[in-house]
Amino acid sequence: MDSCRIGIWKHCILYLTLLLAILHLTHNLLFIGNETVRIKKIPELPLRFRSDGTFKILQVADMHYGTGNVTRCRDVLASEFEFCSDLNTTRFLKRLIQAENPHFIAFTGDNIFGTSAPDAAESMFEAFGPAMESGLPWAAVLGNHDHESTLNREELMSLISLMDYSVSQINPLDDDPTSPTNGGTMTNIDGVGNYNLRVYGAPGSLLANSTVLNLYFLDSGDSALYQGIQTYGWIKDSQLRWLRHVSQEFQGQKQDPIHPTDAIISLTKPPALTFFHVPNPEVPQLYYKKIIGQYQEGVACSRVNTGVLQTFVSMGDVKAVFMGHDHINDFCGNLDGIWFCYGGGFGYHGYGKAGWPRRARIILAELEKGKNSWMDVQRIRTWKRLDDEKLSKIDEQILWMR
Numbered sequence: 502m503d504s505c506r507i508g509i510w511k512h513c514i515l516y517l518t519l520l521l522a523i524l525h526l527t528h529n530l531l532f533i534g535n536e537t538v539r540i541k542k543i544p545e546l547p548l549r550f551r552s553d554g555t556f557k558i559l560q561v562a563d564m565h566y567g568t569g570n571v572t573r574c575r576d577v578l579a580s581e582f583e584f585c586s587d588l589n590t591t592r593f594l595k596r597l598i599q600a601e602n603p604h605f606i607a608f609t610g611d612n613i614f615g616t617s618a619p620d621a622a623e624s625m626f627e628a629f630g631p632a633m634e635s636g637l638p639w640a641a642v643l644g645n646h647d648h649e650s651t652l653n654r655e656e657l658m659s660l661i662s663l664m665d666y667s668v669s670q671i672n673p674l675d676d677d678p679t680s681p682t683n684g685g686t687m688t689n690i691d692g693v694g695n696y697n698l699r700v701y702g703a704p705g706s707l708l709a710n711s712t713v714l715n716l717y718f719l720d721s722g723d724s725a726l727y728q729g730i731q732t733y734g735w736i737k738d739s740q741l742r743w744l745r746h747v748s749q750e751f752q753g754q755k756q757d758p759i760h761p762t763d764a765i766i767s768l769t770k771p772p773a774l775t776f777f778h779v780p781n782p783e784v785p786q787l788y789y790k791k792i793i794g795q796y797q798e799g800v801a802c803s804r805v806n807t808g809v810l811q812t813f814v815s816m817g818d819v820k821a822v823f824m825g826h827d828h829i830n831d832f833c834g835n836l837d838g839i840w841f842c843y844g845g846g847f848g849y850h851g852y853g854k855a856g857w858p859r860r861a862r863i864i865l866a867e868l869e870k871g872k873n874s875w876m877d878v879q880r881i882r883t884w885k886r887l888d889d890e891k892l893s894k895i896d897e898q899i900l901w902m903r
């Protein structure tokens with residue numbers, strides 16, 4: 502810093518500016534030969550409740566992104582058609598992030614509409630653009646249309662896991678010490694994009710180093726031949742086995758792997774929320790039950806039933822499930838004590854219903870206030886937001902209370 506002497510302060514400022522610019526650049530970029538490689542931006546981790554005791558999730562179902570401004574909207578009013586494209590989907594996402602200030606975004610598949618996206622990666626970057634720009638942690642699973650372009654399902658999940666602020670995982674790590682793939686990505690599990698995200702207690706609280714909420718993500722597949730008949734994908738036995746194992750680890754303890762001595766013993770598992778794309782085969786039963794929201798089309802689920810509902814019931818921690826796939830269903834209904842909720846179609850290039858606004862779901866988990874500190878999750882609520890002028894809030898309900 503010899504150049505920083507009285508009299509040449511202009512040089513000094515220039516020098517400092519240059520230094521800062523270089524520092525900024527090298528912080529974000531890696532130079533390899535002539536290629537510049539960006540380093541993924543990582544959100545603040547672990548995921549945790551805020552100091553006001555809340556954790557708010559925005560669920561985005563079925564963005565069905567194509568190629569941006571040239572991709573036309575489907576099922577909008579004739580008067581809306583001319584000035585409507587994928588950019589309206591982008592605009593809706595940006596407005597929602599701004600209006601709701603969520604702490605996390607969960608994308609439940611059909612993020613892109615493969616057949617309308619000549620370059621899958623480009624479409625993905627545009628679709629998730631607002632999430633990446635927001636700096637919020639976000640996660641995604643795949644639907645049955647994401648892979649219908651230039652990338653297969655493994656490549657897509659790998660790309661998604663490398664995007665800025667994404668906490669998506671390709672698959673869980675293999676923690677079985679007897680397995681040959683121990684420490685690597687689990688191989689004896691079907692699908693891609695099965696993972697658990699732990700949400701820790703409020704900062705500075707007694708449960709600051711403990712998991713108080715789990716977010717389970719599952720790959721519900723795309724489509725497959727079953728006994729000679731083409732049907733939608735389903736959650737396989739291997740995935741349910743893995744999930745039961747994960748959930749079991751939370752029984753009787755809330756142990757933090759990083760600070761095991763800080764573990765707080767609790768007899769019940771923390772509540773869990775589950776996210777996937779294609780509804781499980783039990784969801785059509787809700788046609789005969791009291792629901793909150795609209796049931797406007799047949800549930801396009803798989804013919805194969807591996808006992809998803811039964812598994813969730815026996816696990817005991819899953820309180821609600823969030824799905825997509827059927828764009829004009831947006832209801833929540835309860836089966837055996839577990840809520841099954843649709844996000845409602847979000848994207849303008851996906852089918853919808855003209856005059857029935859595109860929509861999204863918000864999920865709010867709230868902690869119990871102890872004597873001197875925030876405690877466990879006490880209540881989970883949900884509502885939806887419509888893409889109208891006021892982003893109307895509808896169908897608020899309580900999903901779970903301790």
Ligand SMILES: *[C@@H]1O[C@H](CO)[C@@H](O)[C@H](O)[C@H]1NC(C)=O
Nearest residue numbers: 568569570571572573586588
């Ligand atoms: C879409 O955006 C590109 C780049 O900004 C522009 O050149 C093109 O004219 C736009 N197309 C339409 C249909 O608006």
Ligand SMILES: *[C@@H]1O[C@H](CO)[C@@H](O)[C@H](O)[C@H]1NC(C)=O
Nearest residue numbers: 577581584585586588589592
């Ligand atoms: C799409 O966005 C444009 C402007 O960005 C707006 O004028 C138009 O009303 C929107 N269409 C719909 C259906 O939301």
Ligand SMILES: *[C@@H]1O[C@H](CO)[C@@H](O)[C@H](O)[C@H]1NC(C)=O
Nearest residue numbers: 705706707708709710760763
């Ligand atoms: C959580 O971990 C941090 C860092 O190790 C420690 O300072 C803090 O006291 C722990 N809090 C609790 C409640 O265990």
